[in-house]
Every structure is written in C-alpha cells, then in structure tokens.
Amino acid sequence: MIKAIRGTRDILPPETGLWNFVESAVRDVFRAYNFQEIRTPIFESTELFARGVGEETDIVSKEMYTWEDRGRAESDKGQSLTLRPEATAGIVRAYIEHKLWDRGLNKLYLIGPMFRRERPQKGRYRQFYQIDAEVIGPPSSGSDSAARDAEVIEMLATLLDRLGITGWNLQLNSVGCPNDRDQFNAALRKALEPVVAKMCVDCQRRAVTNPLRVFDCKVPEDEPIIEKLPRISQFLDEPCRKHFEEVQEILKSVGVPFILNDRLVRGLDYYTRTAFEFTHGALGAQNAILGGGRYDGLSESLGGPPAPGIGFAIGEDRLVMSLQEAAESVMKKPDVYVAPLGAGMNRDAARLARELRRHDLIVDLGDENFRLKKSFEAATRAGAKYILIVGENEVKADAFALKNLATGAQVSVPRGELAQRIQETL
RNA sequence: GUGGGAAUAGCUCAACUGGCAGAGCACCGGACUGUGGCUCCGACGGUUGCGGGUUCGAUUCCCGUUUCCCACCCCA
Structure with missing residues (x-):
C-alpha cells in the first residue's frame, strides 16, 4: 500500500470542518484590521531563504527541502530551488519585486503549507500549515512604529478569543537592533566563560554555538547561573528601549495581558526589536502556538530598499489541536x-x-x-x-x-x- | 540528527511460558415491500507494519527496517 510519507498527513472530514472554521475566523478578524491576502509560490530560489532566514539557522542549514532544478536545455544551467520553510522571506521578495512600497503601508496575510525536514512528533510535521501576516512598508508609511507592533499583537489576542481558545499566554521581549545584539552576545560569551564548565552538557554546547540558547535551558541546576547572566534588556539602545516601552504602553491601554520574558529569543536571524510568542499548555513540548516579531533589516538583506516590518506565523495544525470544540459543532x-x-x-x-x-x-x-x-x-x-x-x-x-x-x-x-x-x- | 516506547479487523483493544487470531463499536444484509434512531439475527472484515533469523511451530523470542508517539535539538 502506498502511504502518505513521513511527516505528512491527510486531514479528513470532519476535521476539515475545524480548519475551515479557523480560516474563516482568521479572514473575518484580519479583514477588520484591513489586512489583505497575498499568495506566493510554494517553492522559491534557495538563495532567498539562505539570505532571508539566515545561513546559520537550523532551518536553512539542515531542514530545507532543496533540489537542483534542471535547465531547459543542455547548455542551460539549472538552479537550486527550495520548498518554502516559512512565509516571510517570500512575501518580502514579492514586496521588492512588485515595488509594493508604492502602495505605502502593506498589510498582508497568507495561509498555506510550509515544509521543514524535521523529525516529526505531535504538533510537528514536515508539511505543516501556517497563517502568516506581515505589516511592511517604507519608513515614511509608519511601518517602524510601535503602534504597528501593538496592533498586530492585539489582533492576535482578538483572534484567539474569537476562536474560543482560553488559557493562552503572551510572552514579550525586545531583541534590539543588530548592534545591541552583537554587544549582548559578546557580554554573554564573556559571562559564560568562567561558569560554563559547571553547566549541563547542552549548555556547554550552546555556549559555543549559540549562547542565546542557554536561556532555553530547562535544567534546574543551571538556573542560578542563568539568573546571573546579562540580559538583552540591559543592552538596548535608547531608540530600541523607547520603542519597546511604547509597545507595552499600548498593549496595556487596550487591555491585552502579556508577560515580559527577556529570555525569549527567536530562531530566525532576521528578527529585530519586538519578539513575541503565544503559548498554550495543551500542546506538550510543542507549546508555541504562534510566534512573531519585527524584521527591520530583512528587505535590505534581500537587496531591497529599507522596509521595516513586523509579522507573525500561526501554526495552524497546533491551533486546530488546541481548539476545545469538536469538529461536529462547527460542521x-x-x-x-x-x-x-x-x-x-x-x-x-x-x-x-x-x-x-x-x-x-x-x-x-x-x-x-x-x-x-x-x-x-x-x-x-x-x-x-x-x-x-x-x-x-x-x-x-x-x-x-x-x-x-x-x-x-x-x-x-x-x-x-x-x-x-x-x-x-x- | 540522538535516546526511549509502540504497531494485531475501518476504529478502540484482547490473545497466559512460543501452540487453531478474538471482542466491542462501525459497515453491509435480514426480521420490517412507502417511514429513521431502539431491539434481535446473520454476513463481511487479517500476509498480526515490512524483511530476515531461531523453532516442529512465532502476534509472542532475536536482528534489521518503516511509521507513529514521548523526550532532546529546534521551531509554528
């Protein structure tokens, strides 16, 4: 019997009823915030993700479905293509390609499959679905404003409430600008040097490969050491600190509860300033239901003009999993x-x-x-x-x-x- | 990529120390010719994930492999 390959699956009725329920709620809510749909190709040039997501990330270095597409003629060179592992890079590519800055501020969303070659487990698939939204535009359109960060986060809170998902948590951090992060990284390495030998093996490895990840450690014995490490919040420059404070002020004003977490670091290289994550307890180890943040330098790194942006990706598979209602009731x-x-x-x-x-x-x-x-x-x-x-x-x-x-x-x-x-x- | 657990009918699960592979539900038919749900009866349903090995004999023990689950890693 031919079966669906590892990490992929069929979503059957009545469960598809739940997916439709989620997607129509998403479209309703996003419409109220004046977001419009964009659809980009499922495969793109490998280079787009290498430059956009970052060569050093796990996604690019070991999780992409990449192949050499053959040329049209013998003399024609083939090119390396990749199934998209995330949505932002493709959207920013489209922004640059179609000169969308002419439209001022763009508020875009995309629903579709993404592909990563990870080891499957509950809530993690090799073909999985994301609901992605991005606010991007030239600086003159206000795309770098803290008001946009707050608007996007508030929209997500509205969506989760609308879907009847209770018990979500919003964690918020600022990872600053690249300059802040360089200084922070240097300080972190320095602080780790004398104490790393006393930490768990995972942390010893992280201290070398990616010191930020030390903050993800779950070993209780390491906790006192981690507590004393420098935090990114101490390294934010004045504009970044102001920006972050304003995001928080607006969120308080609209009544969206959040938890400051200066250990929250995101796994993609392009993130700057605001970073956030919504988690849900019912999802086991894969408790991140959605994550997002600001990426003010991404357009330039893809050869485009300055185009600050903020966006997020919802794991639709996980979102559906955390819904309380049975599929029956929404069919x-x-x-x-x-x-x-x-x-x-x-x-x-x-x-x-x-x-x-x-x-x-x-x-x-x-x-x-x-x-x-x-x-x-x-x-x-x-x-x-x-x-x-x-x-x-x-x-x-x-x-x-x-x-x-x-x-x-x-x-x-x-x-x-x-x-x-x-x-x-x- | 690493470590652990699991895989038996469409679904949920049994099968003693290695001895004829079973039940409930679902599905199909009948009781009941133009009136459903309930009940009763019957039928269907399997290369025990796949491939080797040990054995007179393997669902059971061993090896390999695939997939799923859990954890790590990482992320949505």
Missing part, C-alpha cells in the same frame, strides 16, 4: 435529504434537489434503489434536518412528503413552497 449539516423512492424517481429528485440548492439550501440526494428505511438511515447519518420523499404519489400530486427528522412531524408541501418551508424553520 454545516444538510438542510434536507432528498429521497427518491422507486424506479424512475431519480429524475424528479434531481430536479427538486437542483431547485432547492438554488435557494442556498444544503441538499443531499439519495438513490431510487434505496428502500425508504435506508434513505432514512442515510439522512440521519448525514445529520439532515429534513427528509423529502419523492415517490410516485408525490410526483402525481406535485406535492411532497417533508418530514422533520428531529420532531417526526410530517407534512405534504406543494413543489413551489418547499424551499420556503424548509428555510423558515431552520
């Missing part, structure tokens, strides 16, 4: 099940179903070979509110037996009144 059920009864009745049933569907009713249709009992069972299983019997007697009278499956009430309704009759009691 749309048929309004009516049309049950043809007896030879030749398929034709009349099809005509009736067509009429009812044109009235925006959800209509399921049986088969004339079914015995009535079977039609009733099928209608009940589909969750239909009504069953409409199309038999010889009904066709002759041009009035049809309409039965409410919940109450058992049954009436004979003339053809012309059917749609209205079904609609008015929904």
Whole structure:
C-alpha cells in the first residue's frame, strides 16, 4: 500500500470542518484590521531563504527541502530551488519585486503549507500549515512604529478569543537592533566563560554555538547561573528601549495581558526589536502556538530598499489541536435529504434537489434503489434536518412528503413552497 | 540528527511460558415491500507494519527496517 510519507498527513472530514472554521475566523478578524491576502509560490530560489532566514539557522542549514532544478536545455544551467520553510522571506521578495512600497503601508496575510525536514512528533510535521501576516512598508508609511507592533499583537489576542481558545499566554521581549545584539552576545560569551564548565552538557554546547540558547535551558541546576547572566534588556539602545516601552504602553491601554520574558529569543536571524510568542499548555513540548516579531533589516538583506516590518506565523495544525470544540459543532449539516423512492424517481429528485440548492439550501440526494428505511438511515447519518420523499404519489400530486427528522412531524408541501418551508424553520 | 516506547479487523483493544487470531463499536444484509434512531439475527472484515533469523511451530523470542508517539535539538 502506498502511504502518505513521513511527516505528512491527510486531514479528513470532519476535521476539515475545524480548519475551515479557523480560516474563516482568521479572514473575518484580519479583514477588520484591513489586512489583505497575498499568495506566493510554494517553492522559491534557495538563495532567498539562505539570505532571508539566515545561513546559520537550523532551518536553512539542515531542514530545507532543496533540489537542483534542471535547465531547459543542455547548455542551460539549472538552479537550486527550495520548498518554502516559512512565509516571510517570500512575501518580502514579492514586496521588492512588485515595488509594493508604492502602495505605502502593506498589510498582508497568507495561509498555506510550509515544509521543514524535521523529525516529526505531535504538533510537528514536515508539511505543516501556517497563517502568516506581515505589516511592511517604507519608513515614511509608519511601518517602524510601535503602534504597528501593538496592533498586530492585539489582533492576535482578538483572534484567539474569537476562536474560543482560553488559557493562552503572551510572552514579550525586545531583541534590539543588530548592534545591541552583537554587544549582548559578546557580554554573554564573556559571562559564560568562567561558569560554563559547571553547566549541563547542552549548555556547554550552546555556549559555543549559540549562547542565546542557554536561556532555553530547562535544567534546574543551571538556573542560578542563568539568573546571573546579562540580559538583552540591559543592552538596548535608547531608540530600541523607547520603542519597546511604547509597545507595552499600548498593549496595556487596550487591555491585552502579556508577560515580559527577556529570555525569549527567536530562531530566525532576521528578527529585530519586538519578539513575541503565544503559548498554550495543551500542546506538550510543542507549546508555541504562534510566534512573531519585527524584521527591520530583512528587505535590505534581500537587496531591497529599507522596509521595516513586523509579522507573525500561526501554526495552524497546533491551533486546530488546541481548539476545545469538536469538529461536529462547527460542521454545516444538510438542510434536507432528498429521497427518491422507486424506479424512475431519480429524475424528479434531481430536479427538486437542483431547485432547492438554488435557494442556498444544503441538499443531499439519495438513490431510487434505496428502500425508504435506508434513505432514512442515510439522512440521519448525514445529520439532515429534513427528509423529502419523492415517490410516485408525490410526483402525481406535485406535492411532497417533508418530514422533520428531529420532531417526526410530517407534512405534504406543494413543489413551489418547499424551499420556503424548509428555510423558515431552520 | 540522538535516546526511549509502540504497531494485531475501518476504529478502540484482547490473545497466559512460543501452540487453531478474538471482542466491542462501525459497515453491509435480514426480521420490517412507502417511514429513521431502539431491539434481535446473520454476513463481511487479517500476509498480526515490512524483511530476515531461531523453532516442529512465532502476534509472542532475536536482528534489521518503516511509521507513529514521548523526550532532546529546534521551531509554528
């Protein structure tokens, strides 16, 4: 048997109902903040991600699906392509390619699959889905304003509330500008030097490869040491500190609760200043439901003009996982099940179903070979509110037996009144 | 990429120390010819993830492999 490959999966009904529920809530909420949809290719030049996400990140160095695409002719050179591992780089590429700065401030969102070759586990797949949004534009459009950071974060709080996700946590930090981070890194290395030998093996490795990651350590014995390490907050320059304070002021003003966490570091190289993460307890080790931050230098590093931006990515798989509601409750059920009864009745049933569907009713249709009992069972299983019997007697009278499956009430309704009759009691 | 656990019918799970592979639910049919849910009866359903090995005999023990789960790493 041919099976879905490692780390990929089929999402089947009724679970797809939950996905649709999430996505339509997302579109509703984002619309209220004047975000518009963008769709970018699923594969891009490898170079885009190498430069955008950062050569040194895990994503680029070991998790990308990359292949050499062949040239069109013998003499033509192929090029290295990569399935997108995240959305921001592609969106910024499109921003540069289509000179979107002409439009001033761009508020864009994208929903779609991303690809990373990681070891799968719960809430982590090799093809996974992200809901991504970006605010990006020339500095003159106010794209670097703390107001945008706060707006984006507040929008996310609204979305989670709207979806009925309770118990989320917002963690907030500023990772400063690149200059701040260089100084901080240097200070961190210096501070680690005398104490690193006493720390866990993971931390000893991190101290060399990526000192920031020491803050992620979960070993209790290392905690006293980590407590005394310098923090990024001590290295923010004046503009960065001001910016971060304003983000916090606005969030307080609109009533979005947050927890300052100066250990929060994000895994992609391009992040600057505001960094945030929403977590949810029900997700196990993969508790990050969404993460985001500011990337003021990304456009330039991709060869574009200055275009400060802030964005986030929601892990849609994880978001769906943390929903309380069962898929059942958000699924749309048929309004009516049309049950043809007896030879030749398929034709009349099809005509009736067509009429009812044109009235925006959800209509399921049986088969004339079914015995009535079977039609009733099928209608009940589909969750239909009504069953409409199309038999010889009904066709002759041009009035049809309409039965409410919940109450058992049954009436004979003339053809012309059917749609209205079904609609008015929904 | 590293470490641990698991894999048996569509689903949830049994099967004693190595001895005929089972149950519930679901599905299909009947009781019941144009009126569902309940009940009863029946049928269907399996290369025990895959490949080797040990054995008279392997779902069971051993080795390999694949996938999932948990943790690490990292991230959404």
